[in-house]
Amino acid sequence: MPKGLSFKSHPSEDLLEEYAFQRLAGEQVAPLEEHLLACSSCQEALAEIDEYLVLMKRGTAQTAVSPAREPRRSWWRGWMPNRMPNLAPAFAAKWAHNWAWTAAGAVACLAAAILLSHRPVPIAPVPIALVSFRGSETITAPRGAPLELQLDPGDSSSPADYRIEIVTAAGKRVWNGEAKLKPPASGGGLANGKLEAAKLEADVTPGLGKGLYWVRLYESEKLRSETGLLIQ
Amino acid sequence: MARSSKSTPGVAPPPPSDPYIDPDSEVYAGFVDLVARIRSGQTEGITELYEIFVTGIRFYLCRQLGAQELEDKVHDTFLTVLQAIQRGEVREPERLMGFVRTVVRRHVAAHIEKMMTVRRDQTGLDPNIRVADPHDNPEEKAARHQRLTLIRQVLAELDEKDREVLKRFYLYEQSQEQICEEMELTETQFRLLKSRAKARFGELGKKKLANKQNANIAMRISASSAH
Numbered sequence: 001m002p003k004g005l006s007f008k009s010h011p012s013e014d015l016l017e018e019y020a021f022q023r024l025a026g027e028q029v030a031p032l033e034e035h036l037l038a039c040s041s042c043q044e045a046l047a048e049i050d051e052y053l054v055l056m057k058r059g060t061a062q063t064a065v066s067p068a069r070e071p072r073r074s075w076w077r078g079w080m081p082n083r084m085p086n087l088a089p090a091f092a093a094k095w096a097h098n099w100a101w102t103a104a105g106a107v108a109c110l111a112a113a114i115l116l117s118h119r120p121v122p123i124a125p126v127p128i129a130l131v132s133f134r135g136s137e138t139i140t141a142p143r144g145a146p147l148e149l150q151l152d153p154g155d156s157s158s159p160a161d162y163r164i165e166i167v168t169a170a171g172k173r174v175w176n177g178e179a180k181l182k183p184p185a186s187g188g189g190l191a192n193g194k195l196e197a198a199k200l201e202a203d204v205t206p207g208l209g210k211g212l213y214w215v216r217l218y219e220s221e222k223l224r225s226e227t228g229l230l231i232q
Numbered sequence: 233m234a235r236s237s238k239s240t241p242g243v244a245p246p247p248p249s250d251p252y253i254d255p256d257s258e259v260y261a262g263f264v265d266l267v268a269r270i271r272s273g274q275t276e277g278i279t280e281l282y283e284i285f286v287t288g289i290r291f292y293l294c295r296q297l298g299a300q301e302l303e304d305k306v307h308d309t310f311l312t313v314l315q316a317i318q319r320g321e322v323r324e325p326e327r328l329m330g331f332v333r334t335v336v337r338r339h340v341a342a343h344i345e346k347m348m349t350v351r352r353d354q355t356g357l358d359p360n361i362r363v364a365d366p367h368d369n370p371e372e373k374a375a376r377h378q379r380l381t382l383i384r385q386v387l388a389e390l391d392e393k394d395r396e397v398l399k400r401f402y403l404y405e406q407s408q409e410q411i412c413e414e415m416e417l418t419e420t421q422f423r424l425l426k427s428r429a430k431a432r433f434g435e436l437g438k439k440k441l442a443n444k445q446n447a448n449i450a451m452r453i454s455a456s457s458a459h
Binding site: 006007008021023030033034035036037038039040043046047050051052053055056057058059060061062 | 258259284285287288289291292295329330332333336376379380383384386387395398399402403405407430433
């Protein structure tokens with residue numbers, strides 16, 4: 001604290017907490033913020049409160065998923081005494097024990113049968129139209145799914161070689177392949193009230209991991225466009 | 233005066249009787265003198281102004297905008313305040329803290345608007361843009377992890393109802409009144425629970441720190457006896 005500036009009163013911890021939660025009304029915020037601008041001890045207190053709130057938020061969020069100290073009980077242990085209240089406890093426990101092993105065996109057999117009969121199901125490629133407009137949102141695609149990229153070849157009508165390259169945000173190439181020019185189904189006419197145009201398509205398999213990528217379109221090895229693609 | 237509600241185990245802090253804040257007439261009178269000195273060109277006045285406000289400005293800006301390019305923003309803001317004082321634009325010098333706050337808030341608003349404009353006008357995603365990594369560095373990460381472990385320990389020591397109260401307050405950000413009403417608690421019970429949890433957190437933290445220091449001392453002793 002610089003010389004000659006010491007405050008006689010400070011805001012309470014509760015008030016700072018309410019401020020951190022952004023619950024204070026305007027007329028309360030102004031004097032508090034003015035004080036905070038010049039009082040280093042209150043700055044420290046607020047920083048501590050901010051940190052505590054974040055920790056508590058995370059801590060309580062985690063306990064919401066897995067309650068602490070609550071001993072995990074098998075559902076059948078809770079079920080048995082209710083259904084067999086008159087049986088001797090030792091007999092009930094033994095019965096329950098045997099029953100549990102039988103149930104576990106049955107579940108294991110069922111799981112094995114499912115695994116053996118399992119055939120990998122091919123995932124359908126997700127069509128992604130790569131178009132960009134000024135100020136538009138980033139194009140997103142799901143993680144791990146094969147992609148069917150669709151690009152606009154522009155006004156070029158030459159039967160050029162098209163190539164697509166996908167690089168990470170750091171510039172590392174992760175996919176490279178040919179893009180095929182697909183003529184419009186209607187032969188360039190109107191379909192559903194819209195003028196159809198040729199499209200470039202490329203099947204990207206396997207799917208990409210989470211992150212931001214750049215899709216570069218080359219026409220006869222000359223870079224034509226670059227579009228951002230966010231995999232989520 | 234000490235802060236009015238320091239957490240003490242077992243003792244509920246008093247309810248917030250403020251809305252803060254007593255106008256501190258001595259501090260306000262000091263500002264009148266400070267502004268006069270800066271206007272008359274005394275450099276020690278500028279130094280004093282810097283000492284009083286620069287930490288607070290940095291704190292406010294960092295809290296609102298993050299740590300990226302923080303020092304530049306602090307410098308710009310301080311310069312605006314200083315130049316305004318030198319030009320005689322501070323009409324009520326005793327309200328200097330309010331003036332500084334207004335300037336800082338304007339800088340924050342201007343910065344946010346600028347960022348919005350930049351984002352809106354970007355024609356595409358420029359791969360050359362460098363964005364500061366908002367994540368903690370490894371040391372901060374480890375410290376935070378340690379504190380989070382302590383919080384979990386505190387929460388684990390509570391019973392289900394107490395945990396529910398804290399969850400409602402910190403996670404779902406329900407007000408004290410709402411929680412007390414829905415969970416049939418008195419204000420004192422609520423405040424006691426909150427302050428106990430916080431005190432326990434501090435206690436565990438201190439214990440952990442003490443254990444660490446003891447371990448360090450033991451290591452130093454064993455290292456020196458080995459020579």
